[in-house]
Amino acid sequence: MDNTGQVVSDATKQDVAAPARVNYARLWIIAAVVLILDQVSKLWIVNTVPPGASPYDGGLIAVIPGFFYIIHVYNDGAAWGMFSGYSYILGFLGAIALGAIFYFRQQLELYRPFVQVIFGLLIGGIVGNMIDRFAYGHVVDFLDFHFGSYRYPAFNIADSGITVGVALYVIASVIESFRDYRAKKS
Template structure:
């Protein structure tokens, strides 16, 4: 387990940051607080709101929170069993998967406690409203992107 300490530390930091922000949102903003009930951080661009998402990214699979919780657990188990094949002893891979695992666990805890994921970052780009998200979602996206970039740069082994 010490070989993966970087992954564990990053996952713990992401999980704590995610849950701390969601506790603050729960305590500060009324549920479904779009518009006047939200907090404007940068007018016309960035608001803090309090919404629940029973789906995945962009509300895909809405209403399937139990299925998504099971998928999250299966993903964590798969990562554990395939850790050697994923190169998780490498520091860069540990950072990527620390972000990924911390985010997965953060959203999983929401699904188990609330039946939905708490989202609160509300971004607007002109007339386009980006789907509301949270710290865990950001960590998952950055972790996947980081790992894909890293894995594409790894030398391939030749079987000849």
């Protein structure tokens, strides 16, 4: 019997359980793709580009000279080098974030396909940078963009997954709020 007092067969229970497993497949596949791309690219960088390579000291790969370079730098902080020297603490904060995502998965509506895309990107990025932090004590960054005289801080695929995931989450939240507002108004 289910919680309404109706008799539920084993076949019905399996049919109900199957979509839950399938629904999360999108999240895990996206997280795995981001993680694999991140770790493979970092391994290639570590084995190909000398550490510290930058546009100013050689050893880099100029993909689009004056705009896009492949470099090899270490970041023991967070975005833009904030919290430098706290790599392990940032790694533990990443683990806490993953635990929170798991714990609040119903409230975050992880069963929704688009939300799975968002959190797949986030989880893949968080785990990719956590691996670096705990294995090396820093994150390997290698994507280097220049906009005129401005040099954007170097980043990696994990950072990209996190950034795109957060951006999509903000956009989805704004759209959802706008829809709720319009529904209440009409």
